[in-house]
Amino acid sequence: MRPFAIAGIQMKVSAVASNVEMMKLKLNITMSLYPWVEMVVFSELCAYGPLTHTAEAIPGNFEREMQAMAKKHGIWLLPGSVFEKSEGHIYNTATVINPQGEIVTRYRKMFPFFPYEVGVTPGSGFCVFDVPDVARFGISICYDMWFPETVRTLAVMGAEVILHPTMTGTIDRDIELSIVRAMAAVNQCYFFDVNGLESGGNGRSLVCGPDGRVIYQAEGNEEIFPLELNIERVKRSRELGVLRLGQPLKSFRDHIGEFGIYQQGAHLPYLNSLGPLIKPTKVDALAKLKMQEHDYEPPANPTGYKGFGEV
Structure with missing residues (x-):
């Protein structure tokens, strides 16, 4: 495996106007300053901001513009994500484009930030793709990484680099930074988080x-932060251990099947006792809700999504 250069672009995102032209300008600047960069990653919902009324069908104009930019510069491009409108649902969808300007894959965020990311349907398929003679990459979006099973699944699928566009403006950013470090270590991979x-x-x-x-x-x-990654470090870590110590992926492999909570139809009384997924509210209203929790039954399909899988 050879070294591979990735640039993250951390830029201002407007919620009231398109950011696409600024993305193109930032990309042109990046490639002018750092022509050795081979992949560029933007943040989550960078193109149009966090409001779902911007949702559009995919494929659409945004993808076509980004395809042209990837081909112009001869780079791999993950232009953040956009809200995708499909069959009456809205998804948070990221697209991967190769240096020829072709769509390689798309990924729908599996864990929208409920109960805040209202109106967004979860995706149901994991997403990895290969850069020939370099590495296998996995895609995770923002809140996905709070569920370690998602990144672990990508690692088990062979992902050596996790690309993670995010949109975090809340006070839990410090917690997220610790999760990034933990996910990189326990899955023995590079983790490229762009906010x-x-x-x-x-x-x-x-x-x-x-x-x-x-x-x-x-x-x-x-900021524009271009970094050259030595992918060989992932292979050596997975073969010899984190800092030549623990070998978590091998240990996980050797104990698969012993985690009863993941079995179909598992009885989870404690989790069910936590009540419905709702926004926190005032103390008196919360107390009233607590009185009703003993009657709570988790819905069979809590989000109501159809489960289209990887697109």
């Missing part, structure tokens, strides 16, 4: 190596 600014997040994008150590952390301003 936005203003309506697109509070910045502090983070890149970690397969031992969980920080390779680069951005601040709270606009």
